[in-house]
Amino acid sequence: xxxxxxxxxxxxxxxxxxxxxxxxxxxxxxxxxxxxxxxxxxxxxxxxxxxxxxxxxxxxxxxxxxxxxxxxxxxxxxxxxxxxxxxxxxxxxxxxxxxxxxxxxxxxxxxxxxxxxxxxxxxxxxxxxxxxxxxxxxxxxxxxxxxxxxxxxxxxxxxxxxxxxxxxxxxxxxxxxxxxxxxxxxxxxxxxxxxxxxxxxxxxxxxxxxxxxxxxxxxxxxxxxxxxxxxxxxxxxxxxxxxxxxxxxxxxxxxxxxxxxxxxxxxxxxxxxxxxxxxxxxxxxxxxxxxxxxxxxxxxxxxxxxxxxxxxxxxxxxxxxxxxxxxxxxxxxxxxxxxxxxxxxxxxxxxxxxxx
Amino acid sequence: xxxxxxxxxxxxxxxxxxxxxxxxxxxxxxxxxxxxxxxxxxxxxxxxxxxxxxxxxxxxxxxxxxxxxxxxxxxxxxxxxxxxxxxxxxxxxxxxxxxxxxxxxxxxxxxxxxxxxxxxxxxxxxxxxxxxxxxxxxxxxxxxxxxxxxxxxxxxxxxxxxxxxxxxxxxxxxxxxxxxxxxxxxxxxxxxxxxxxxxxxxxxxxxxxxxxxxxxxxxxxxxxxxxxxxxxxxxxxxxxxxxxxxxxxxxxxxxxxxxxxxxxxxxxxxxxxxxxxxxx
Amino acid sequence: xxxxxxxxxxxxxxxxxxxxxxxxxxxxxxxxxxxxxxxxxxxxxxxxxxxxxxxxxxxxxxxxxxxxxxxxxxxxxxxxxxxxxxxxxxxxxxxxxxxxxxxxxxxxxxxxxxxxxxxxxxxxxxxxxxxxxxxxxxxxxxxxxxxxxxxxxxxxxxxxxxxxxxxxxxxxxxxxxxxxxxxxxxxxxxxxxxxxxxxxxxxxxxxxxxxxxxxxxxxxxxxxxxxxxxxxxxxxxxxxxxxxxxxxxxxxxxxxxxxxxxxxxxxxxxxxxxxxxxxxxxxxxxxxxxxxxxxxxxxxxxxxxxxxxxxxxxxxxxxxxxxxxxxxxxxxxxxxxxxxxx
Numbered sequence: 001x002x003x004x005x006x007x008x009x010x011x012x013x014x015x016x017x018x019x020x021x022x023x024x025x026x027x028x029x030x031x032x033x034x035x036x037x038x039x040x041x042x043x044x045x046x047x048x049x050x051x052x053x054x055x056x057x058x059x060x061x062x063x064x065x066x067x068x069x070x071x072x073x074x075x076x077x078x079x080x081x082x083x084x085x086x087x088x089x090x091x092x093x094x095x096x097x098x099x100x101x102x103x104x105x106x107x108x109x110x111x112x113x114x115x116x117x118x119x120x121x122x123x124x125x126x127x128x129x130x131x132x133x134x135x136x137x138x139x140x141x142x143x144x145x146x147x148x149x150x151x152x153x154x155x156x157x158x159x160x161x162x163x164x165x166x167x168x169x170x171x172x173x174x175x176x177x178x179x180x181x182x183x184x185x186x187x188x189x190x191x192x193x194x195x196x197x198x199x200x201x202x203x204x205x206x207x208x209x210x211x212x213x214x215x216x217x218x219x220x221x222x223x224x225x226x227x228x229x230x231x232x233x234x235x236x237x238x239x240x241x242x243x244x245x246x247x248x249x250x251x252x253x254x255x256x257x258x259x260x261x262x263x264x265x266x267x268x269x270x271x272x273x274x275x276x277x278x279x280x281x282x283x284x285x286x287x288x289x290x291x292x293x294x295x296x297x298x299x300x301x302x303x304x305x306x307x308x309x310x311x312x313x314x315x316x317x318x319x320x321x322x323x324x325x326x327x328x329x330x331x332x333x334x335x336x337x338x339x340x341x342x343x344x345x346x347x348x349x350x351x352x353x354x355x356x
Numbered sequence: 357x358x359x360x361x362x363x364x365x366x367x368x369x370x371x372x373x374x375x376x377x378x379x380x381x382x383x384x385x386x387x388x389x390x391x392x393x394x395x396x397x398x399x400x401x402x403x404x405x406x407x408x409x410x411x412x413x414x415x416x417x418x419x420x421x422x423x424x425x426x427x428x429x430x431x432x433x434x435x436x437x438x439x440x441x442x443x444x445x446x447x448x449x450x451x452x453x454x455x456x457x458x459x460x461x462x463x464x465x466x467x468x469x470x471x472x473x474x475x476x477x478x479x480x481x482x483x484x485x486x487x488x489x490x491x492x493x494x495x496x497x498x499x500x501x502x503x504x505x506x507x508x509x510x511x512x513x514x515x516x517x518x519x520x521x522x523x524x525x526x527x528x529x530x531x532x533x534x535x536x537x538x539x540x541x542x543x544x545x546x547x548x549x550x551x552x553x554x555x556x557x558x559x560x561x562x563x564x565x566x567x568x569x570x571x572x573x574x575x576x577x578x579x580x581x582x583x584x585x586x587x588x589x590x591x592x593x594x595x596x597x598x599x600x601x602x603x604x605x606x607x608x609x610x611x612x613x614x615x616x617x618x619x620x621x622x623x624x625x626x627x628x629x630x631x632x633x634x635x636x
Numbered sequence: 637x638x639x640x641x642x643x644x645x646x647x648x649x650x651x652x653x654x655x656x657x658x659x660x661x662x663x664x665x666x667x668x669x670x671x672x673x674x675x676x677x678x679x680x681x682x683x684x685x686x687x688x689x690x691x692x693x694x695x696x697x698x699x700x701x702x703x704x705x706x707x708x709x710x711x712x713x714x715x716x717x718x719x720x721x722x723x724x725x726x727x728x729x730x731x732x733x734x735x736x737x738x739x740x741x742x743x744x745x746x747x748x749x750x751x752x753x754x755x756x757x758x759x760x761x762x763x764x765x766x767x768x769x770x771x772x773x774x775x776x777x778x779x780x781x782x783x784x785x786x787x788x789x790x791x792x793x794x795x796x797x798x799x800x801x802x803x804x805x806x807x808x809x810x811x812x813x814x815x816x817x818x819x820x821x822x823x824x825x826x827x828x829x830x831x832x833x834x835x836x837x838x839x840x841x842x843x844x845x846x847x848x849x850x851x852x853x854x855x856x857x858x859x860x861x862x863x864x865x866x867x868x869x870x871x872x873x874x875x876x877x878x879x880x881x882x883x884x885x886x887x888x889x890x891x892x893x894x895x896x897x898x899x900x901x902x903x904x905x906x907x908x909x910x911x912x913x914x915x916x917x918x919x920x921x922x923x924x925x926x927x928x929x930x931x932x933x934x935x936x937x938x939x940x941x942x943x944x945x946x947x948x949x950x951x952x953x954x955x956x957x958x959x960x961x962x963x964x965x966x967x968x969x970x971x972x973x974x975x976x977x978x
Binding site: 058060084087088090091092094096099100101102103104105109113114117118150152163166167169170 | 522523524526527528529530531532533534537541542545546631632
């Protein structure tokens with residue numbers, strides 16, 4: 001599934017922040033590979049470190065320890081041309097469409113500046129033509145209606161499209177979209193997700209979507225992977241459909257069972273995994289061992305409260321950071337042979353409808 | 357430009373302010389070209405009350421007051437403009453640098469700012485003026501500017517610090533647009549109204565400081581200007597002659613009206629720089 | 637029996653620089669005793685204006701331009717719009733309590749939770765401190781909080797989910813017959829959301845109050861509602877039982893909304909956004925406000941605003957002259973619309 005090495009990798013990355021109350025690890029020992037043209041979702045609740053992970057991937061934050069590799073080079077040790085190349089290669093689309101565009105600059109100015117600066121357009125005329133075609137690409141048509149608009153004259157969805165067009169001015173290899181649809185109206189979220197997926201298909205851009213909304217992750221990640229994060233760690237990394245149908249980590253199971261669905265019969269008859277506690281531990285005082293163990297109905301004393309589980313492959317493309325799940329799944333794999341985990345997991349249509 | 361006037365017209369006070377500023381600029385810089393200075397004393401017409409020949413009366417040497425008003429504006433306005441310009445330039449440059457560079461530079465700038473803010477300005481002004489004897493515009497403007505930049509610097513620094521964290525500034529960094537683009541294209545345009553308003557208010561302050569220094573006699577008196585008129589009006593006992601009322605009132609009115617115009621204009625500027633109010 | 641709340645042809649206008657913004661227009665719906673009604677719609681659909689108008693907390697630049705809000709309890713019906721200040725104060729907590737969207741802003745940050753309970757109780761004539769204390773303990777127990785600890789806490793010391801629980805408890809202080817909740821779970825994490833939903837369901841069964849909640853979140857309606865009102869551009873465009881709305885909608889906007897929100901588990905089905913964007917409420921398009929975005933629009937849709945009329949299901953109304961067209965495609969089977977259209 002990869003052609004060569006991953007495009008971008010986080011290798012055992014930890015990021016700490018100093019707060020008045022002490023040092024917190026917002027991201028703790030996260031490793032993540034992103035291939036060319038891959039779509040991956042980072043999912044989790046507030047405070048799980050998904051946004052920090054996104055900013056680490058985009059090179060906007062420096063890891064406290066660990067490495068960020070771009071095409072095999074350590075980004076934070078590279079200099080000059082390599083660093084410039086990386087910075088432009090990864091672009092961020094922000095969450096808040098009302099804050100991500102400069103209120104005093106028109107759409108044309110927003111798009112023309114990087115085009116001119118990076119010599120992709122020699123003249124103002126060329127820049128305008130290029131801006132037009134970018135607007136067309138992101139579905140703002142006819143482009144001439146938008147070139148002279150200020151951000152306040154655009155709707156939230158249109159602003160997000162301008163932000164995406166702005167990212168495209170530098171031909172990025174990766175787009176990190178941080179909650180890019182959570183602040184636009186529900187009725188237009190899907191087209192924005194489709195737009196991002198279209199860029200992946202058309203230009204081979206890899207996309208990292210950060211979201212708290214599992215429905216968005218499910219739709220966006222149909223042909224990709226989901227990483228579920230909890231208190232700074234990736235607890236499960238799986239192909240999307242597999243994760244939805246058969247979550248391995250108890251936290252993922254709890255989330256999927258708990259999420260209200262826009263379907264009365266489905267949502268009122270869902271299987272739930274009741275947790276032992278509703279309280280999320282503070283990042284300042286993380287429990288020993290697995291940080292989920294105080295809430296986990298499957299936690300085993302003497303194991304889960306002592307040992308931090310590492311993200312461990314359990315066959316296929318799946319990895320999970322849970323002692324119990326790893327033991328059960330690998331035992332199951334040993335008993336039934338490799339067959340179960342070699343199912344053609346990318347074939348979404350076949351696995352659809354098997355849940356619920 | 358038309359757009360600017362349209363926005364300004366929604367604020368009548370600002371429009372009147374603009375009119376006032378234009379009037380005084382014409383009075384101070386254009387009118388002297390038309391009307392020649394009459395500085396020969398005429399003892400036969402000391403302290404005349406207003407008449408057709410002397411609309412604002414005459415002074416203690418029998419010179420026309422209106423003529424002095426016409427010729428006495430340029431100095432005041434030039435010094436005010438220069439002082440405001442220099443102090444704003446210092447504040448914007450060092451305020452944004454301080455916020456962008458951070459570290460020791462920031463600490464040093466802030467320390468200096470705090471010192472300047474805490475010392476009593478008028479006293480320093482008097483001491484400095486007594487030592488330097490500012491005889492030219494420029495020296496006067498520089499002295500005034502050096503005492504004015506601190507509060508704006510703090511405000512610019514705070515603004516830049518907050519703008520620096522905006523998503524669109526981060527996007528500009530990701531797009532590798534360079535520090536100049538970020539400061540001059542992304543951040544400063546968001547602060548224009550702020551800076552222009554401060555500039556105008558700095559002018560008003562400079563005028564008061566200047567007039568104060570002259571009235572106190574701390575500046576070598578030469579040439580014609582409104583403040584010097586006031587000085588002599590007081591010094592020559594104009595207060596005690598009923599017919600000299602306009603001699604003492606005219607420079608005061610000129611100064612006050614000009615200040616009022618500036619402040620009124622500033623009140624409407626916020627609108628002009630708000631892109632939301634610009635036509636769709 | 638009369639419905640506990642009956643909103644009749646309610647219209648609310650805001651005075652803006654550009655003219656009158658009609659945030660709610662001719663909105664009618666009933667809440668029966670013990671029933672839960674959800675009002676769903678996007679931002680700008682007028683749903684929050686409606687909630688605020690029901691308890692007469694509209695901002696100064698807004699006014700109710702037409703309609704009536706009838707509230708019935710113990711056989712006595714009153715028009716909320718005609719209550720005087722004293723009656724209104726009584727009404728707001730005793731008859732009907734509003735639980736706000738932002739649980740943090742709803743509290744006074746500088747006084748502890750006990751004082752908030754006490755102040756609310758005193759303002760409504762409960763003078764006996766002991767009785768208030770007992771009632772607060774009872775309610776906090778009901779919402780699964782530790783009363784001892786919570787009553788002593790200040791709002792910022794509680795988590796978002798806890799604050800939402802306290803707010804619900806506070807709303808129930810004077811035994812209201814109707815609880816109005818504005819986006820009760822929007823800012824909360826999934827597991828907290830789940831806990832609040834389960835809590836509301838449990839309280840409803842135990843205490844038997846009616847609920848009216850306002851949300852952009854369809855899944856919340858799917859979880860809790862008995863009946864759903866879909867709003868678009870200030871109008872109620874569809875009123876239906878919850879299963880009718882999700883499985884047998886008759887208004888194209890309801891369908892659009894349902895298809896725009898993918899389910900997490902179960903088949904993905906036909907997922908799509910609604911083209912275009914919501915209309916300008918100061919100068920809305922002629923005729924049906926949804927016609928510029930509607931795939932079924934015909935010339936007749938521009939002619940007049942379609943009234944909310946009964947369709948082929950009992951207690952189900954839609955404001956669409958093309959509802960029969962819709963019914964032909966959607967049918968009556970008990971399956972989600974996105975699946976049917978796949």
